[in-house]
Amino acid sequence: MLELKPPLVLLSGPAGFGEYLKLMDHRYVGGVLLKTVTLHPKEGNPTPRMADSDFYVINRIGLENPGIHAFVENVPELPVPMIASLGGDSFEEYLEVARVFKKVADRFHAVEFNFSCPNVKEGGLSIVKNAEEWKKLLNTLRKELPDSFLIAKVGVEGIFVEDAAEFVMKTGWDGITLVNTVRGLHFEKDTMILGGLSGPVLKPIALRAVYEVKKRFPELFVIASGGVYSVKDAEEFLKVGADVIGVGSALFKDPGVVEEIGKYLLEVKR
């Protein structure tokens, strides 16, 4: 089992490689989900890469990352449990990334595979679209990393979350992160930003996803991801069954909120 105290993680992307921890009391952070790492290094997309409105943040970072080889040579040292996030552009890349990661797997409490990044052409979202192929991939990755706590991160596009959760269970994975950003389009003056929406607009969608999955598979470990900005948001995700509360975009508004939520979770989840 993955025991995080408190059951709160900083989500992949906004949390980077743990930079925000410098601004926080670590007692209130259960863990950090590191930025998604892919087989090859990625430069990311042209700017502007992010924008915010009253209700959402939109980003098209494009998975800028140093690549798995540089990552395993230089694993971050953080004062809280780390969960790695791995991604790929194809079946073969996911498998290769997992192979390289194996060398350092014991330094992580869990591994999340990102099957839902909307900002890269292949892989990400498109891998779940082909259900049979995805199931095969889940099976293969499970065999490749037999001792890791494996978490699949899925969104609400390309597959129903209930179906995704069923595959995840049947292939022997341990948990699921619900949800990733949803594809959106935002005008910044005359520039179109085609990216993923996060923040407050995502909360009702994420709540419903967690609710549906937990109703069907109460034993599946679920990390909630989408629009947590306050203790009240965290409370609602607990009510629908989330095992861990994820905080992402809220870091950009006020990293201090993590301590408030962490304190609350330590109290109710002792």
Place this chain on the structure above:
Amino acid sequence: MERLLLTKKKTIRVNEDTWIVLFEERIDFSPGQFVMLETPKLVRKPFVLGYWEDHTAISVQVKGKGTKWIVEEAEKIKGHGPLGNGFEKPGKGLLIISPTCLTMAEALRKKMNVDVLVGSRTPFQIPLEHETAVGDEEFLRKLSSTGEYDWYLVSGSRGMEKVCWEHLRGKEVYFSLEEYMGCGIGACKSCAVFTKEGVKHVCTDGPIFRGDELCWS
């Protein structure tokens, strides 16, 4: 880097849309560094640190709800910083700036030997001790008639950056860049800048870059 809670002391209007905001608190920073400040918007915004009337100060161009709130309503402002790298140069420099960098110019003046040229689109509403230019035409005229300096630091709009880069070709020119920032601390990768050595980030590698390091296409 600290978590900050800043108390607004007063605001001074510089031109049509730009204000200087003075704070009660002192912050220990190097010229060129910035802070991320919270507004009612969902993402904190970067502001370059500086001084005014012997107080820690920022300049704010009112562009939307968040900046309007800082100038008009805020009393206490949450944030984090100081962030980014400071800038220090020997020799005599010329700062070519928009009004939003007036407070930074004061910080640089304390440590370095610099002259200042401020270009504004609208008339100034306070007297300034610097060389000023209102409108593009006057700005270009003054830019052409400046003497020789050891180095130049440009901080203004993209348009101003481009004009200066063309005009000062071959000289040692630095640019204080702006890019949308989500975190200010190197976590989110939103503030990418494509340089000749690959992707860098305004918040951690900058905000000040050498002109010949940047890709100008």
